[in-house]
Amino acid sequence: MKKILFATTALVATAGVASAEIAITGSAEIGILGGDGLSAIAGAYGNNTQFHTDIDVNFSMSGTADNGLTFGASVDLDENGAFSNTTQGGETYFIASGPFKLSMGDTDGAFDAALTEIGIGGSIDDAHTTHAGYNGNSGLDGTYDGQIATASYSASGFTGYLSVEIDDTGTGDAVYGLGFKYAANMAGLDLSVGLGYQTTDTNGGAAGGDIDIWGISLATTFSNGLQAILNYSDRDAAGVSTTYTGIGLGYSMNALTIGVNYGEFDTAGATTNGYGLAVNYDLGGGLVAQFGYGAEDLAGPGGTSDQWSMGLAMSF
Structure with a gap:
């Protein structure tokens, strides 16, 4: 069935424009999960052990113009609000020429694009990365509707990013982002350094709306299979600072x-x-057995909580 689907897709793609391509990928999860505690991560399960299933389908389209300009779009059918012009929900678009690329839609801002997350491995419900001590490096992405425009330039292991997210209501200032990433191999050691910054004023210049965040990440992979990632960020919102390590x-x-x-x-x-x-x-073949565990200690009445999951992740 899958071979027939891909063959049909390829035929449709080539019938209109010879340089256009359409690809379909997917993923699915089955397993069991549970949690214990009072916080949101355990509360999502009602503190009860239960089955877990999930499926995701992604359509990716790309093409090349006569002048060599490449372009494309993708949509994730597991996301809510897909194809919406007001609330971003899984669709992305890009135009690229040589080292330059412009991405719009459900894409990472400059802060997130430049920094490396500390999560290594996977779990069927992201149990290992949804605890209260995890920072996904999203920075100020999603301050408004999540529609982001990010321009990037890549050359010789260096990538620079500029991003903007606009408040469609016209109330707040846009979220502006700047990021840099450098990746290199030094004596068998893969090294990646990222630096990002974002700023906005959600009150459009009125007092109390200023938000700024800057962060840095360092990621290394050794030849013996060991990997280490460090993150640090400082977020200032209306004069209140929150640091993350x-x-x-x-x-x-x-x-x-x-x-x-x-x-x-x-x-x-x-x-x-x-x-x-x-x-x-x-x-093998796109099938991975996964176990995940996460625990947290909240400042305040939330106390401690944990969650776990085990099952199979499939990619197609």
């Missing part, structure tokens, strides 16, 4: 991957932290 460690050997991460937020001396664990075994 996170670390991720991983090890891969043959089909086995193990990843652990820990992160901590500090706001005026009040801390929130959490840690996660992922264990993956690649069964």
